[in-house]
Amino acid sequence: MRRKCLIFLLLLAPVYLSASQLPDSILQQVAPLSPSARCTSLLELANSSLNANPSLSEELAQAAFETAKDTDDLENMAHAQLALGMALAKQDSSILAMRHYRKANEWLNMLLDQRPTVERKKLASQCNLKMGFQYLLSFSDNNAAQTHFIRALNFAEQAGDANLIAASLTGLGYTYRVTGSYYEAMDLYQRVILMADELTDTSRLVVSNNEIGNLYLYLENYEKSIEYHQVALKLAMKTANKYDEAFVLHDIGILFHMTGEYEKALEYFDKHLELIKGSGQKRDILLNLNNLTDLYLEMNRLTDAKTTMNDAKEIAKSFNVPADVLQELYLTWSEVHEGIGEYRQALDYLVQYETIHDSLFSYQKNLQFQELQMRYRSEEMEKELAILQYREQLMWFSIFGGVIIIALVSLLLVYRYRAKVRAHRETEERHRQLAGLYKQLENAMHARIISEQRFKDVAMSSADLIWETDSEFTFSFLSGNVTELTGYDTNALQGSDFSRIMTTENWAHVKTSFQNVLQTGDSLDNLDIECQLPSGESKIFRLHAVAMRGMNGKINGLRGLAKDITKQRALEEQLLQARQLEIATQLATTVAHEFNNPMAIIQGAVDLARMNNVSQEEATQWMFDHIPKQVKRMKELVDKLLKIEHIEAKDYAAGIKMLDLDNRTDIKETDSANNS
Numbered sequence: 276m277r278r279k280c281l282i283f284l285l286l287l288a289p290v291y292l293s294a295s296q297l298p299d300s301i302l303q304q305v306a307p308l309s310p311s312a313r314c315t316s317l318l319e320l321a322n323s324s325l326n327a328n329p330s331l332s333e334e335l336a337q338a339a340f341e342t343a344k345d346t347d348d349l350e351n352m353a354h355a356q357l358a359l360g361m362a363l364a365k366q367d368s369s370i371l372a373m374r375h376y377r378k379a380n381e382w383l384n385m386l387l388d389q390r391p392t393v394e395r396k397k398l399a400s401q402c403n404l405k406m407g408f409q410y411l412l413s414f415s416d417n418n419a420a421q422t423h424f425i426r427a428l429n430f431a432e433q434a435g436d437a438n439l440i441a442a443s444l445t446g447l448g449y450t451y452r453v454t455g456s457y458y459e460a461m462d463l464y465q466r467v468i469l470m471a472d473e474l475t476d477t478s479r480l481v482v483s484n485n486e487i488g489n490l491y492l493y494l495e496n497y498e499k500s501i502e503y504h505q506v507a508l509k510l511a512m513k514t515a516n517k518y519d520e521a522f523v524l525h526d527i528g529i530l531f532h533m534t535g536e537y538e539k540a541l542e543y544f545d546k547h548l549e550l551i552k553g554s555g556q557k558r559d560i561l562l563n564l565n566n567l568t569d570l571y572l573e574m575n576r577l578t579d580a581k582t583t584m585n586d587a588k589e590i591a592k593s594f595n596v597p598a599d600v601l602q603e604l605y606l607t608w609s610e611v612h613e614g615i616g617e618y619r620q621a622l623d624y625l626v627q628y629e630t631i632h633d634s635l636f637s638y639q640k641n642l643q644f645q646e647l648q649m650r651y652r653s654e655e656m657e658k659e660l661a662i663l664q665y666r667e668q669l670m671w672f673s674i675f676g677g678v679i680i681i682a683l684v685s686l687l688l689v690y691r692y693r694a695k696v697r698a699h700r701e702t703e704e705r706h707r708q709l710a711g712l713y714k715q716l717e718n719a720m721h722a723r724i725i726s727e728q729r730f731k732d733v734a735m736s737s738a739d740l741i742w743e744t745d746s747e748f749t750f751s752f753l754s755g756n757v758t759e760l761t762g763y764d765t766n767a768l769q770g771s772d773f774s775r776i777m778t779t780e781n782w783a784h785v786k787t788s789f790q791n792v793l794q795t796g797d798s799l800d801n802l803d804i805e806c807q808l809p810s811g812e813s814k815i816f817r818l819h820a821v822a823m824r825g826m827n828g829k830i831n832g833l834r835g836l837a838k839d840i841t842k843q844r845a846l847e848e849q850l851l852q853a854r855q856l857e858i859a860t861q862l863a864t865t866v867a868h869e870f871n872n873p874m875a876i877i878q879g880a881v882d883l884a885r886m887n888n889v890s891q892e893e894a895t896q897w898m899f900d901h902i903p904k905q906v907k908r909m910k911e912l913v914d915k916l917l918k919i920e921h922i923e924a925k926d927y928a929a930g931i932k933m934l935d936l937d938n939r940t941d942i943k944e945t946d947s948a949n950n951s
Contacts, residue, residue, distance in 0.1 A: 314342045314351045321358045326518065329365035336362055350395065353382040357402050364405070367558060367597055369413035376406045396434040400443065403427035407446045411453070421450040441467045441479035448486055457490045464490075481510045481519040485526055492530055500530055521550035525563065532566070537574045544570065557594050561587055561604065568607050577615050584611045602631050629725055663692075740816075740837040743823065748772045748789055751832065760839055762808040776806045789820065793830055796822045803840065814841045862916075869912045873905035 308316060321335035340355035360375035383399045407423035410416040424446035431439035444463045451460035467483040474480060488503035504527045511520040528543035548563050564587040571580035587604060596604070605628035612621035666688055673681055739760055743752035749772050757765045761776060768775060774782040785804055792799050799820040806814050820835030880898040 310342055310346045311348060311351065314339045314348065314355070317342065318351070318354055318358055321362065325361060325365060329362045332365070333359060333362035349382055350386055350398075353379045353386065353402075354398060356382070357398070357405065360405060360409075364409060364413075365556075367595070369409060373406070373409050373413075376402060376409065380406065391433075393434045396430045397436055397439060400427045400430035400434065400436065400439045403430065404439070404442055404446060408449075411446075411449055417450050417453050421447065424450060437470055437473035438476045438479065441470055441474055441476075441483075445479055445482050445486070448483075452486070452490065452493075457493055461487055461490050477510055477514050478516060478519050481507045481514075481516070481523065484510065485523050488530070489526055492533065497530070497534055501527070504530060517550050521547050521559075524550065525566075528566065532570055532573075537570060540570055541567070541574075557590055558597070558600060561590055561596065561600060564590070565603055565607050568611060572607075572610055572614060577611070580611050581615060584608055598631050602628055605631070629722075739839050741835075742837060743832060743834045744772065744789075745832045746793060746830070748786065748833070760814070761806060762810055773804070776808075777804055778807065781805055785818075789833060792820055792822055792833060796830060798822075799835070814839060815844050816840065865916075870909060873909050876905045877902055 317335050317339035321332045321339065325332045336355050336358035340352060343351035343355055356375045356379035360372040363372040380402045383395060383402055386395050387399060403423040403426040407420045407427060410423065411420035424443055428440065428443035431443050444467050448460040448463040464483040464487050467479055471480055484503045484507035488500045488507065491500035491503065504523060507523045511523050524543045524547040528540045528547060531540035531543065544563060544567050551559050564583050568580050568583045571583060605624045609621045609624035609628065612624065670681060670684060673684060740757065741754040742750060745751055749770060750768050753765050753768060757763065763776065773785055781804055788799055788802055802818040804816055804818060806816055808814060816837045817840045818835055818837055820833045822830045823832040823834045825831045880902055
């Protein structure tokens with residue numbers, strides 16, 4: 276009866292998962308079963324729905340726990356607590372998940388002390404595995420994670436479960452990889468690969484091959500890295516495990532991203548995104564979109580970067596994003612907005628990134644402060660205890676001096692002790708207040724320094740100079756390498772205008788443009804000016820200027836950026852001269868080639884006329900037949916050269932090019948018009 280009901284429930288599981296229904300109807304199906312069988316069925320269904328619908332898995336695990344609790348079935352209670360932790364971990368509720376794992380671990384230790392069965396050892400191994408991964412991924416506590424993975428390995432070896440042994444070795448490999456012990460981690464993953472014949476769950480083989488690929492990536496052995504990644508991908512595709520396949524595709528994308536093969540990286544990231552879109556794993560989807568955004572930025576595909584950023588923003592609105600993920604998102608979004616010129620939004624996201632970073636940093640500092648405070652209190656209490664013990668001994672020695680003396684001394688000690696405790700409490704309270712004020716001041720100063728430096732970095736990254744003038748166009752502020760770029764001292768330029776560094780004609784044009792900005796309030800973009808340096812040389816700067824307004828809203832000056840484009844202009848002129856020389860060479864080659872053939876025929880006619888063995892009539896007739904044709908051909912060539920509107924070249928000989936006069940569409944169209 277129990278087996279038939281369980282099979283029926285597992286067949287119905289996809290229906291419940293797709294409809295996202297509460298497990299009330301499922302409870303009705305398992306009601307005829309015994310409490311133990313009902314609990315087992317609910318737990319198996321919770322595990323089957325874990326990836327597709329974590330919230331449903333949580334409700335099923337809770338129902339299993341309540342069933343086990345009614346019958347005081349401690350083993351099933353521990354199993355249900357483990358299932359609850361797994362469901363909550365899938366929903367990014369790390370702290371709640373860890374509470375359930377710890378409770379399950381506590382009960383399993385009690386059960387193992389009573390009767391260490393194989394099933395209990397397997398369950399204890401699974402519980403320690405989940406705790407290890409939770410410590411590693413959610414709390415970044417590598418030492419605690421390593422401890423639980425070792426416990427999981429011990430229980431798995433005692434139970435003789437190859438799959439759990441492989442999972443424990445994989446977890447230990449993660450901890451060694453985090454600490455930089457790459458070869459030790461590689462040895463653990465190789466042990467898993469050697470167990471291939473014993474494993475029924477090939478997922479661990481996929482993970483081990485994939486992680487070895489990642490380790491070779493860290494060691495910059497890219498050939499070995501892609502080799503192991505491809506093995507992992509084939510295994511995942513062979514077993515049709517979409518989760519493992521997505522995991523491997525993501526890491527291959529990271530590999531190609533790091534090696535600069537952006538198109539391949541984009542291909543694998545897209546495949547990974549297609550696999551996880553329907554999984555409900557919003558955190559993984561967010562991280563994938565963030566990787567795509569970074570990749571588009573490096574490929575300078577700003578439009579695609581902005582699109583993926585907007586997709587990520589929409590997903591981030593639908594759930595509570597962890598702080599560490601938000602940090603990465605805000606930093607990437609800031610870079611995207613900076614790349615597309617939206618500096619206000621870029622600055623806002625950078626401030627939010629710094630805020631999260633500072634809050635996490637402050638939380639760690641508060642923990643350290645509380646720990647030091649506890650140590651301080653403990654030391655003070657030990658000192659007080661030592662003083663009390665000494666005074667107690669002194670009191671007993673003084674008994675022989677009389678009851679009155681003992682009473683007086685006791686009263687004095689009590690009074691002094693209370694006064695000291697009161698003074699200590701007052702001092703402690705003052706210390707707390709001072710520490711709070713100091714922390715607030717430190718945070719404010721730190722935020723101000725970061726804000727000023729951030730503004731300076733953003734401004735200087737987009738221009739060589741930052742300048743400000745009053746309404747008379749006199750410099751009031753200059754920032755940047757003024758002396759290096761112009762040869763003028765910054766202090767010498769203060770109080771003067773642009774006429775100091777350019778000719779009168781240029782200044783008249785620039786002044787007219789500046790006056791237009793003051794009158795209309797419009798911005799001035801891409802104004803190129805030629806500046807005269809003290810050395811007699813000249814440089815070309817590209818100006819951008821906007822109107823600067825005072826507290827009353829009126830325009831009282833200009834603020835702008837200047838970028839040195841002298842080298843850019845020189846390169847453009849060199850390129851133009853090289854192109855003109857190339858065209859002249861092609862024209863000379865064309866004339867030499869096209870005119871040599873007709874001239875050779877005319878010369879042949881002259882030579883024929885000079886021959887003694889040829890009659891004068893034959894030579895004359897030959898010349899009349901051929902020379903007019905060649906003259907007409909040369910005239911047509913001259914007409915084609917005069918009608919050139921678009922230059923097309925073709926290979927001539929030995930790397931030399933000549934003009935292609937026969938395949939030009941503009942001449943063909945003209946010729947056809949003339950013929951018609």
